[in-house]
Amino acid sequence: MESLRNLPLLDQLKDQSISTLVQTSLIALIGVLLLVKLVQRLRLNLPPGPLPLPIVGNWLQFKEGLNPRNLAELANKYGDVCMLQMGQRKVLVISSPEMAKEVLQTQGVEFGSRARNLVFDMTTGKGSDMVFADYGEHWRKMRRIATIPFFTNKVVQQSRRGWEEEVDLALNDIKEMPGSTTSGVMVNFRLQLMMYNIVYRMMFSRKFSGLHDPLYVKLMTLNLENNRLAQSFKYNYGDYVPSLKPFLKGYLKEVWETNQRRLSFLRDEFLNERKRQTGEKIGVDFFLEAAAKGEISETNVLYLIQNMNVAAIETTLWSSEWGIAELINNPQIQDKIRNELDRVLGKGVPVTEPDIANLPYLQAMVKEILRMHMVIPMLVPHMNLQATKLGKYDIPAGCRVLVNAWGIANNPKYWEKPEVFNPDRFLKEKIEPTGNDFRFIPFGSGRRSCPGSLIALPILGIVLGRIMQRFELLPPPGVDKVDLRSVGGQLSLVLASKPRVVLKPRQI
């Protein structure tokens, strides 16, 4: 101020006019840029969708979050390819088999990246893992490294006796639970332990001694906490409107700290412990070998472990829970499964993994569960890094792409009476869930499809098959049918209230 006052008047005027000129030019430049953007936008042929409001876009119309049902309604109104504007994020919604094929297969590279949100950015080190990595060299490497110890037929054959053993142990325990034959019991906790033991045996050659094993309790607590924070819709506002992100400071701090606690726990209690062991090479040894060669870092190893911990266990568990609930409500289907098992294997001969190929009705029942109750109903969000075309539409770069796999698999346009639980439909027509028929893609399809279907499908067959062989499932006394309502998260669709189950042992 002092120096300005000392300047001669002419110099002051000159300075002011220069600064006005700079300001005017800047405003003009911004104006031109905005205009260019507007013209570009108007020239784009974007997919149809509800009219977005300024700043919030369509967010207020979907306050409760995007879910497969409201997206199916959206498709009824606007078509199989539509666009939502959630705050500043563009969401592309795909709702037909043809368009799903285009996105997941034909243009699988273009749409092969992942759309993370604020929280998934934090819990995956901005895609340093496999599930949320952008399409490219890092993802390819992670997928290749995870394939040898987890996603081959050889691994299935090496591991399946362990799966069968864990299923039997769980069913023995459930049978002994007080009230299992009378008032009914909650089976989900014991089945959860079973899934953890199946996966942790494959990863670390270790298992938990029981529901009260302190290590198990700690792991469950950490997973539960991470899940609650990641699946909640509460943080969406900071994701849709980045200027609101500062209001999420407390939430994001909690996410960060919980995730760090889980990573340290997995590193200290499992990874470092495994390094001290010798013997046959399994699971994480292959990850560590890749890290020792410098292909990936040890942080990447931890993220891979975290991916398995989440992607493998919960999905398969939730599908089993849906299966049990549907079977309780459909005793005639229980009879059909038991008849097939008794006829093909003989009474009292427990179903094993290789038997499943000879049990078409059991397979059909598992498929029907996956069709009606897809636990990842809109797949894991895809993303296009570059602007591209989809049919006649222009798709701007960076869209969050939701393929409504549940919507397609439950649409009367493609399925007869889709609301009826009817495994027979899969006997009439041979449709596999592994991504070749885009009416039925519970595991996605193409490059980013679920590599774990190779494991999940036989495990579901063994779990539900052995339950049917050993028990008759009934609802708890006074209840006709168990409640099949679902509850959704950012990515998931699960049975809202886990039922009590009465298990009447079969006379063999």
Ligand code: HEM
């Ligand atoms: C019933 C059980 C399961 C279901 C329904 C399921 C479903 C899915 C779906 C829908 C995707 C996303 C596909 C896409 O975005 O296009 C996915 C990805 C994935 N799943 Fe599964 N999954 C199951 C079990 C498993 C198991 C047992 C494992 C591991 C052992 C696993 C590991 C993965 C991984 C690593 C990915 C990410 C793949 C990538 O991004 O390249 N899943 N799963």
